[in-house]
Amino acid sequence: MKVLLISTNRNPLPMPVMPVGACLVAQAAERAGHDVQLLDLMFVRETKAAIRDALVRNPPDLIALSVRNIDNNAMTDPHFFLHELRELMGEIRSMSCAPLVLGGAALGVMPEQILRFCPALCCVTGSGETVFPLLLENISRNGPLEDVPGIAWLHQEIFRKNRPPAGAPGCHVPDYNRWLDVPAYTSQLATFPLQTKTGCQFNCVYCTYPVIEGNDCLLKDPDRVADAVFRLAAAGFRDIEFVDSIFNSPRDHAMQVCEALARVRHGARLQCLELNPLHFDHELVQAMERAGFRGMGITLESAADPVLQGLRKGFASSDVHRAAAVVRDCSIPCAWIFMLGGPGETRHTVCESIDFARSQIRPRDVAFFNIGIRIYPGTELESIARREGLLKLDRQEMLEPVFYLSPEVDMPWLKQELSRALAENMNFISMDSLGLPFLPTIYRTGKALGMRPPLWRYTRVVRRCLRLAGMDV
The missing domain is CATH 3.40.50.280 (Cobalamin-binding domain)
Structure with a gap:
């Protein structure tokens, strides 16, 4: 055909x-x-x-x-x-x-x-x-x-x-140059995505991964992952991002992938923004350093136990603080990802997360904050929202975005607190920052100046430059 x-x-x-x-x-x-x-x-x-x-x-x-x-x-x-x-x-x-x-x-x-x-x-x-x-x-x-x-x-x-076909995933690398205008992507510091597994073993209340990929992890062969990285880098595609739901779960598989990557002289700059603090320790980070990682992200959503429990994240605030101690001892730049307003969120827990970001995150790292959680049909968050009287639409009407915000916090106060935190901390950014229409120009300028992904490593520099230009971003 x-x-x-x-x-x-x-x-x-x-x-x-x-x-x-x-x-x-x-x-x-x-x-x-x-x-x-x-x-x-x-x-x-x-x-x-x-x-x-x-x-x-x-x-x-x-x-x-x-x-x-x-x-x-x-x-x-x-x-x-x-x-x-x-x-x-x-x-x-x-x-x-x-x-x-x-x-x-x-x-x-x-x-x-x-x-x-x-x-x-x-x-x-x-x-x-x-x-x-x-x-x-x-x-x-x-x-x-x-x-x-x-x-x-x-x-x-x-x-x-119909049910999806059974079978373990491969680790195929398409001929990007044949199908896409690759220079147009790389001019804006786009990375080349790669997965080491599909599926997710966690049960976060908002997540659609179990719907898309299932709760069982289908693991890709670590040597094939390393070979895919090598082939991409050899073709000139050196900025590669692992886009697993959670890179370090199962931890043993992540270690095997890192060890396979370390054995290959791939020359790529690797990053992953989906690390879980529960399976995060010095041994893993050292393996990631040897494997060639130049950026990592830890997805917390919150640093407060009531919210972590409400989101069913599977870890506690003690794990969050332990992960921060591990990051302080490593050389890989780190992005910390927060999502404010989930079940169990109060003014006190919002302040607890922001205080954690102020005191525990290295100034050269970045804290990314989002407000509210998209509600998808079939998730536990949908049931929570209906139980709390926050959602009355039927599922067909949920195609257009509908969000959860804890009834214990109000949007004006939350935006005000976040704005204050961003004003005081140049390594903090929000979802609003990532929607700025001039970002592509910043990316192209950054590349011309020798910046390489992940660009969030330069958050403090970029924000200060924009302030000097009269933009309060």
Whole structure:
């Protein structure tokens, strides 16, 4: 079949994310014998003209749209992206009669709601590089959708979903240069994403990973991960980010990955923003240093026990303070990630988290704060919000972003406290900071000055420069 695969994500903030999933799917479909063209809309100015050109150049038998985000997850300044997707699909239908298929991370979160909002033949909910070739084979022989694992569709307005195919994940590296405008991404300090596993063993009340990837971790072979890093670096892609749900869980696997990386002279700059303080110690950090890590992030959400318990994070404030002691002894720059307003949050716990950031985080590191938590259907946070009377919408109405904020804190006070903390601490940033429209210019300037990812290492310098320019950011 002739296939046009469109990566629809056009949000460049806080930095453009390379559509690795779309590249892997395109490559897998091509290996299966199909004629595939990939259109990435990230840097396209006139989307309608670009789509028309792709349709005229090689009229497809099927059009697949990769959808990364439903919204921007920002309670203080929410943006819903699916109106743009629906409009894009309308333009495509006006130019082509080929069937439309949806896929991408967003479809793993709310497939039914998205299909009802943006009608399509079906959507891929399982691993795209495995499922999409099976779907193409099925469609080419006019087979029933019921035979394809890992997809969902609407039949007479009834939602149906097939179980994903079984099997351990590989560690494939697509030919990025073939599918994407790589210099456009690297000019804005984009990193190359890689996973060492899928799935997550934790049960945070807000998280969609169990829905998307399951609670069982499917571990990739450490030597294959190291080989993938080596091949990426050899091709000139030196800034690589591990995008596991949690890199250091299971800890033994993380250690094995680090040891395999240390054995390979890869020359890459590695980073990971998803470390859990529960499995974080000197031995792991030393292994990460030997492996070539140049940046790491610890996802806390809070430093207060009532909130950690309310979020079911699986660790306590004592683990948070122990992790801070470990970081102080290491050389890797660290980002600390907080999410204020969760279940159990009060004014006292907000102050406890901010005080921790002031006193325990090194000045050269960064503290990132977000306010509110996006509520997704099927999560425990949805049940909590309904039980507390904060959520009355039905699940179909939750496609547009709806957020949880503890009834024990009010938004004006919370924003005021956070603003005060940011004003006093130049290594603090918030979600509002990551939505600034001039960030791409900062990235390009930073690269020209010799800065390399992760850019948050330069938070204090960038904020001071912006202040001198008259911007209170």
